[in-house]
Amino acid sequence: MNTPRTVCSSRTTASLLAFSVSAVLLSACSSTEQRVSSCTGEEQASSRLFLQQVTDNSAIIKWRGDAEVACAGTDMNHLDIRVSAVDTAGHKLAHVTGLEPDTVYYYSIGGALAGMETQQFRTAPRKGEVPADGNTHIWLLGDSGTATEKFRGKYTHPGEAVEVKQGFLKYNLEQAGNEGVDMLLLLGDNAYLEGTDAEWQGAFFDIYPNVIRSTATWTTIGNHEMGMAALDICLLAELPGCDKGPVVMPFGGVSESSDPASYDSDGKGPDGGGPPYLDIFSLPSKGEAGGVASGTEQYYAFDHGNVHVVSLDSQLSNRDPAQRMAMRDWLVDDLSHNTQDWTIVIFHHPPYSKGENHDSNLEQPEIDMRQTFAPVFEDYGVDVVYSGHAHSYERSWYLHGHHGLSETFDASQHAELNAAGEPSLGQGEEVYRQLSPSSGSDDKAVYTVAGSAGKADDENPCPEGRALGCTPKDWLMHPAHRTFDASTPGSRPHGLARKGSVVLDATATTLTSRFVDEHGVVLDHFTITR
């Protein structure tokens, strides 16, 4: 009989402070490991089954249901690791440790000896190493949470997130050898409109069940993760009644608070438990997945083989000057100690964007991310940065030193140039080099806005005298982003009004990013070599 390995048997009831419980639980979990008998039970029904923090030696399995244990192992028909789950804020959490790197594990829920094909994951390679297949395959979803977006009781974007998913699956099957996804990165706004637990169920868990039970999901906080806040609706549209003064009403996605405890799901005041986001996801605040400990689940870092990923908090921590600087100092620490081949940063608010309703010249979170963090990205070797927020696709040139407003962009100063003196596209003979030929240093990054995994903004010209709630003239015309010609579907001068998602592939020598539309067509790509 194989020796059973890790068990985590503590139980904790979620409290009003539940949004901080999961991190505490992980510590409690690790401290109460014990060995128990091997797997002998039956597979039990579960819902919301997903993976978190799959590292080179451990993985977290979370679910909802009656089952109290999970089993895992490399032999699908003989799972030999039995793990008792802890209760954490409405979920069961099983922390499986002692795993081998870059190895496929099957698992069952409820203690069954046999696993199943649909419940498996591959652990990360050892730090610094590439996977056995030579490639880390990453899927990124920005603003995908539209499956639960309603207007007058009717869904406004039915099936659109699923279309984007189908587009990715088609691309993956036909052009990427059906390679398994090694990690799923969410760019925020993944459960509209308020990020309630029910919206997370409908917009995320019900849409991607097969993906999230076989790969780890890593997240960042968007504005729609923070519930409702008061907004003067007259700022958005001329309405009868606005002539008598502001009409302040609660709306999802407009919170400007830096305090997670301010989360308000229904416009009646703070719920008292913080955002469901922090209940649902178990994120590595203590450096347990390879990054430097941040001390908070709101921002964190982790390693996966030769890839380092940083998730920043542009929604909460970024809004308070002291917290913003603390996050910046942590980022400097984390990147100082990062020696991985590739470094990816994700956060919700794009530093460079001319989205239909989000202009990085005007919105403070975008300005702060650009001014405070972009210089750090350049000094410490970040390669690619991904955001959402604007429901379209924009992708920058290979940038350095552009921290001002869009009109201050000067390609000759701020972009890697080709032999003709034009900004390099990152394709063909113009692939980007991690060590810039011009500076000899890794001091440039590509910034992508990919917030159209659930809907894409349409052109809606502003009527005379109105500038809000309609399409501005400079829509998708940020000069720091690459240009598109009219042959590309949905093209605007510097972006694409097109639904889709991003696929990122990291090998030992190349990092390739592709924007894949809902039909599985690659509409943009770039490559960085090292």
Place this chain on the structure above:
Amino acid sequence: MFAVLLLLPVWQLAAHPGAEASIARLNGMIEEQPGEQALYIKRGGLYSHQSQWNKALADFTRAQSLGDPVRVGFEFGLMYYRMGEYPLALKELSRYLELYPADTVALLYRARAAQEAGLNEMALTDYQLYLQLAAAPQPGDFLAAARLMAAEPGVGSGPALELLDQGMARVGLQAQLQRYAIELELQQGELPSAVQRCRTLQVGLGESPVWKVEMAELLLLAEQPVKAKTLLLQAEAQLNVLKQTPARRELQEKIQRLTTS
């Protein structure tokens, strides 16, 4: 009104206008309704976010005169804090906290305002209450409170170190907090404790050249040049094979200075 709102496409409701456009619209509304308090509060908040303090102050002062001052509430205190009018910020935030004593964000800003006003004892009290009440205090909160504590005459480094250790017990071993603790240990002349604290960071940071250089600096202070040089050589060797970044170039220059000094 709500019926009218229901006719709007949801994408319009979910839009997020920029401050400049919002201010332009509010300007027109205030011209038409110069006695409406809420308009001044809203515009003042937008000005404040843009650091246009005089305009923000004017709007909030006007708003106070047009209705119940408590309606301005927390936001008014926050505006004064951002303007640097700390006594006024304290006054407003204190009035607000009388009504909402468990509002942790208001407590945090009153602590900061008190600190800026030189009322360090009050600031420390608020910081400590905040750190007790806040469900998930951030590392920066512990750092700010510890810095204040250490700078306060008669309090000193000991309690600040205790607070940092409490912070690390709550949020986990965190490099920023431990680095400041090392700084305080050095100020107290506790070099061995500083070295020991630096060693605790080795698990998380030790593979990197930065930690080796930091440790080497402490060892040089502790008159252990051989050990320090070993670490510097290791760091230099690492840097020689790592890709060049602007930050790593700076670190290489620092190693050069340390090895030649």
